[in-house]
Amino acid sequence: MSEALTFLLAPFIMCLILVGIHCYLGIHVIMRGVIFVDLALAQVAAFGTTVAFLMGFEHHDMSSYFISLFATLLAAAFLALANKMEKKLSQEALIGIIYAFSTASIILVIDQISHGTEHLKYALVGQLLWVSWEDVLKVAVIYSAVALIHYLCRRQILANSQGIGRSWWWDFVFYALFGVVITSSVQVAGVLLVFALLIVPALLGSYFYQDIFKRLLFGWSLGFVLCAIGMSLSYWFDKPSGAFIVMVFTIVPLLFVLLKTTVLPHKK
DSSP, rough: HHHHHHHHHHHHHHHHHHHHHHHHHHHHHHHTTTTTTTHHHHHHHHHHHHHHHHHOEEEEEEEHHHHHHHHHHHHHHHHHHHHGTTTTTEEEEEHHHHHHHHHHHHHHHTTSTTHHHHHHHHHHHTGGGGGOHHHHHHHHHHHHHHHHHHHTHHHHHHHHHTTSSSOHHHHHHHHHHHHHHHHHHHHHOOHHHHHHHHHHHHHHHHHHHHHHHHHHHHHHHHHHHHHHHHHHHHHHHHHOHHHHHHHHHHHHHHHHHHHIIIIEEEEE
């Protein structure tokens, strides 16, 4: 048991850090109504990592990180520009187009790589169980910097997410910071887990609470519990941690909807 706890400690701390930043960003994403923007940017980040891998860089090389970040920031700038046309052009449609483009690009690049299937699996679900304390420290520093900027500019960013005096500059700041987080997260947790961490706690929090701070506390609490359950079960059954945690996260809102609409349809 002590060996298991020692082995899981760094991955679990990483999970807590990921939940902390993604739950907050998820609240903004839901307010903006661009639910799949993280999936699109995560796929762009994965495309950047794939290109870096084709160029001969390993997944955890700094060169791989910056190539991935550059691709993500380009997509973030494009989305900020596209918001100028939000009244006439569906932003969700554009996000879907970005996702489709980056996914197709990944497949074309992987076709040029030996062991491409393993790389695709890594991009989708990451290798959370194998993170080191060095990885935890690096991600904590990056996310702390992003959190500090969000705190210092919280009024402008929040107002922009709520559609109050929306400007291109604050859209770009939000998407650029979002891109920095997504780039780091994808290298650790993969595309699917990033999406689950971002949306599920924020979505359920928005159902129960109107106040943003209460949504955040609820999302953090739920995320921490689900991470602990998912990671423990994945270790116990010897299954890929990323995919198992995604299953645990995504089954909760599905069960909630089923229970709320069938078993407790009249309960207020």
